Amino acid sequence: MSINNLESCEPWNSKFPKTPKRSKLYSLEPVSISTAYTEGLISYVCRLAEAHCVSPGVLIKQEILPSFRRNYTVGNQEIYQLHNNGGITTVACLPKPANTKNSNEYGFLAFQYIKGLEPLVLREDLQSLIIPPWIGEALGTDIELARDVRAWCPKCFQDSLDIKKPIYEPLLWSITAVTVCPYHHQPLQSRCPFCKKNQRPLTGKMQVGRCSQCKAWLNKLGENSSESESSVYAELEWHLWVTKQVMGVLAVTPNLPYKETSAAIAQVLRDTKRPESEISVNPSTRRIQLKLLETIACYVQ
Ligand SMILES: [Zn+2]
Ligand SMILES: [Zn+2]
Numbered sequence: 001m002s003i004n005n006l007e008s009c010e011p012w013n014s015k016f017p018k019t020p021k022r023s024k025l026y027s028l029e030p031v032s033i034s035t036a037y038t039e040g041l042i043s044y045v046c047r048l049a050e051a052h053c054v055s056p057g058v059l060i061k062q063e064i065l066p067s068f069r070r071n072y073t074v075g076n077q078e079i080y081q082l083h084n085n086g087g088i089t090t091v092a093c094l095p096k097p098a099n100t101k102n103s104n105e106y107g108f109l110a111f112q113y114i115k116g117l118e119p120l121v122l123r124e125d126l127q128s129l130i131i132p133p134w135i136g137e138a139l140g141t142d143i144e145l146a147r148d149v150r151a152w153c154p155k156c157f158q159d160s161l162d163i164k165k166p167i168y169e170p171l172l173w174s175i176t177a178v179t180v181c182p183y184h185h186q187p188l189q190s191r192c193p194f195c196k197k198n199q200r201p202l203t204g205k206m207q208v209g210r211c212s213q214c215k216a217w218l219n220k221l222g223e224n225s226s227e228s229e230s231s232v233y234a235e236l237e238w239h240l241w242v243t244k245q246v247m248g249v250l251a252v253t254p255n256l257p258y259k260e261t262s263a264a265i266a267q268v269l270r271d272t273k274r275p276e277s278e279i280s281v282n283p284s285t286r287r288i289q290l291k292l293l294e295t296i297a298c299y300v301q
Contacts, residue, residue: 023122025063026051031168033128036247040104040171041113041129042202047168048121050207057204060113068116079111102146102201104174106133129171132253135292138299143291144176150199150212151188153181157209158219167209171250174201177289178246179232180239186221187232187239193222231281238275242289245269249296262300269297 028048031039039047049059073080074096081092100107114126136145151173160167172178173188180187190198195214203212211218225233232239248268280286 021122023120025117025120027121027123030125030129031166032170033125036251037170037172038250039129039168040174041110041126042103042174042206043169043208044126044129045103045113045117045202046206046208047166048117055205056202060204063120064113064116066116067120068112071119072112072115098141100136100146101148102174104129104171104201105131105146106136131171131175132250134299135249135296138295139292143288145292146174146201147176147190148201149190150201151190152209152218153184153186153188154193154219154221155184155186156181157217159183160209161217161219169208172243172247175246175292177285177292178243179228179285180236180243182240182243182247185236185240187225187229189218189222189229191222191226192216192218193220228282228285231285234281238280238286241273241275242293245293265296265300269293269300 025048028044028051030044033039045059045064046056049056052059054062071082073082077096079094079096081094083090083092097106097108097111100109103109103113110130114130117126118124131146139145150169152169153173156170157167159165172182178188192199192211192213194216195211197211197213199206199212206212207215209218210216245268248271249265252264252268
């Protein structure tokens, strides 16, 4: 082939499809995303860490936070987001979210994990793995939206083990007002049946489905019901109703501003019939549940 012929050829790479952008970490799909039983952010971080054979603590420290700091600078009250367009860096200023104890709730930790993870896994749907931020905004700080201990349903873990489905921890279990598993109709557990300890929502060495303290599988029920579990059994119908209301809200609020889904949420809140039980065995839990549902109902009207 002469030089002239070569010059008339198309560029060598025009015949090949462009290589898709590769993610630095596995682009793990969140379990049951955009449903009422969507995986929570904490569970996602733990499963991603496990997929890379490291602990969540190592993943957060060595990958997620450095990735966050590449695009964001944190001030006292603000976060500065850096954009680089063709060598020109522009800066946007955002209000710094308040700290929350549970990273499944919108707060500074959840913000850092989501913004740090997005470029690493090339996913834009991780915001769906936390409790919709508008609920926390509407509720204020008087009522605990997300619990400060880890809670789980042992039978859900066992079902996943039996049918060899991915073991994960749904976002729903983090919501304080939710006290019962909607599928197994039994109280969520928050004390390991083996070492009898409570656990923080996320720890550096946490694994989904296992106790963070003693590493035992959490697929067994404790031998004795605690006082709070007994009170849930005593008013099971009420607790299931609250849980179903919250699930309805999560199912129609995947990743959208509240206004676009407010009519659908209002419908959910109207549709399930409230059980008639006026005297509560556990008034403090009842107060949290009522406050959450009333706040949501007011906000979407
Ligand atoms: Zn369950
Ligand atoms: Zn344990």
